[in-house]
Amino acid sequence: MTFFSALDEQPPVSVRYNPAKMTPGSNHPWEAAWEGSVPWSEKACYLNHRPAFTFDPCLHAGCYYVQEASSMFVEQALKQALRGLTPSADPYLMLDLCAAPGGKSTLALSLLPENSLLVANEVVGSRARILQENLTKWGSPNVMITRNEAVDVGRLGPVFDVMLVDAPCSGEGLFRKDESAVGEWSPEAVRQCALRQASILEDSLPALKPGGYLIYSTCTYNTEEDEAIVKRLVDVEGLEPVPLTVDEAWKVTGSLLMGADQLPVYRFLPHKTKGEGFFCCLLRKPLTEGENNQSPMGVQRETGKNTRQSKRSRQTVKSPFVITKAIKERLMQPEAYHWSVTEQGLIRAVPVNLLSVVTYLEASLNVLQVGITVGEIKGDQALPHPVLALSTGLNRAAFPVCELSLKQAVDFLRREALVLPEDCPRGWVLLTYQDQTLGWAKNLGSRANNGWPVEWRIRSANPFA
Structure with a gap:
């Protein structure tokens, strides 16, 4: 298969499960479509078709996340960064600067040590709300969701052990997945994206500790937004590129540059790897003489x-x-x-x-x-x-619990009227589906008030109507 013929193929479907809420073999609907593991992500798999995820209550309960497989390669970079950090009694602090819709943030939360804090940031208001919803459903208490410009983050000083910058880009890697990306592409768009990426990195890098790690990624192919940005990080900002261990069977492509400009970077091409276009590299901020990795906190x-x-x-x-x-x-x-x-x-x-x-x-x-x-x-x-119902810190024993059928659970997620079983206690009740917590209903007897957030409700036509 050639690069251009691959763009005419249907993109593969992949999911990554939440180890805090489920394990493989839990009889969730998509498991029947299992089509092999994603080799670079420990808790992810491909599916042989795209199920109706919207109507699976386990998705809304945060049991798994539907994520493009290539982008899960961030897992390899983060694992390498965590191995390279100086052991500390203090919490590790990680920033996901351009975090929406939240796939890489949920991935990081499953990998970071238990006493760590992830700061998931998104500057665009509408996207920040989507990020907040997805991270709430994932359920980790060790996350802070923020809405700030990169320069605001930079003013914090060197506080982060790891920074992930999945930078806004021209989206060439999404051409077969998102037709609008094709229409929006132009050489000028590529140039403007590269300038914006350089600016975001320059503004935010002061927040990375000496000895800390930067993961830089895009979903585009061109070297202006990929290798050229990494070269600037090395030549101008003084970061050190860090090689990753990559299995040859993954068919990951290295740098498109030759000679002295070649750096340890990793590119996913759809005719070689099972996924969309993606670019990733890991860099370390060196300790210089007289410096240490002490946080200004x-x-x-x-x-x-x-x-x-x-x-x-x-x-x-x-x-x-x-x-x-x-x-x-x-x-x-x-x-x-x-x-x-x-x-x-x-x-x-x-x-x-x-x-x-x-x-x-x-x-x-x-x-x-x-x-x-x-x-x-x-x-x-x-x-x-609602945050409490979805949190992994919830004490389920503190509330009466009512298990819902699939139809009842979808009705709840659509914020439709509920009638709970007669033996269900009055007052606030914790609703579950396949033993996964979903949310709250206030049982009044003849009816129950639906506590699912209005902004999260399913808007698609009800398949059970």
């Missing part, structure tokens, strides 16, 4: 205090509302979290070991969500929050 990490003042109001406020023992018992190991109330009247739980890091970052970044949103204060009540 310094004392804040030890004391949990931060004297820096935010341009915005602090996320948390003093509140007369008492967070009772019963509320805290909505989480497993409630003592492992710092509890607070936000300006918006949300009860928030942040892992104690991450509190000082979170405090430092909140002083400078526009934070959309961090930790677990346990409840929303309404009068003297703390209504259970």
Whole structure:
């Protein structure tokens, strides 16, 4: 098969499961379509057709993520970076700078050590909301979702152990998947993308620690946005390229440049590898004389205090509302979290070991969500929050549980009216499908109020109507 004939083929379908919520062999609908593992991603597989993912409640429960296979190669770069980091008692801090819709962020959350924090950032508002939805469904409490420009991140100083910049690009690798990418392409678009990529990297790189790692990736083929950007990172920014171990059977292509300009970079071409077009490389920020990899958070990490003042109001406020023992018992190991109330009247739980890091970052970044949103204060009540239902920290024993059929679960996800079984207790009920938690309903007896967020509802025609 040639490169151009491959562009006329249907793109392969691949999924990656969430190890915190499911394991292979869990009888999910797509497993019948299994067509082999994705060799460079430990928890991913190809499917022989594209199921109706929209109507699988397990997708909405965060049990798996539908992700293009080539882009999962970031797993190899991140594993190499984690092996190369200096061991530390402090939490590892990773940034996904251009994170929406969230595939690489969910991948990172499955690979990072348990005491780490991922900052998933997206500057475009509509895309940030999609990112927030997808990361909420993945369920990890160790993530902060932000909406900031690259220059805002750079002003933090060297705080991140790993940075992932999956840069906005001309999208040549998506031509067979997205016809609009073909119409938007032009040589000028390529030039403008390369300038934007260089600017994003220049603005954000001050936030990478000496000794830290940068993963740079695009979904395009041309060397102007790929090798030329990497060469600039090496020649101008002083980063060191890091080779990755790649199995020849994967048929990954190296640099398209020759001679002295050849660098250890990795390109996926659709006529050679089973996936879309993708480019990736790993670079290290060297330690220079007189430098160390100490974060500017310094004392804040030890004391949990931060004297820096935010341009915005602090996320948390003093509140007369008492967070009772019963509320805290909505989480497993409630003592492992710092509890607070936000300006918006949300009860928030942040892992104690991450509190000082979170405090430092909140002083400078526009934070959309961090930790677990346990409840929303309404009068003297703390209504259970959708984030809680999907969190891996949820204590299911704190609520009555009602298992739904497939039809009932899809009705719930469409925010349609629900009638729960007669033996279901009144009040707030945790709804599950195949034992996976989905969300909340307030059972009133004759009917139940649907607690699935309006903005997440399935809008497609109901196949069970």
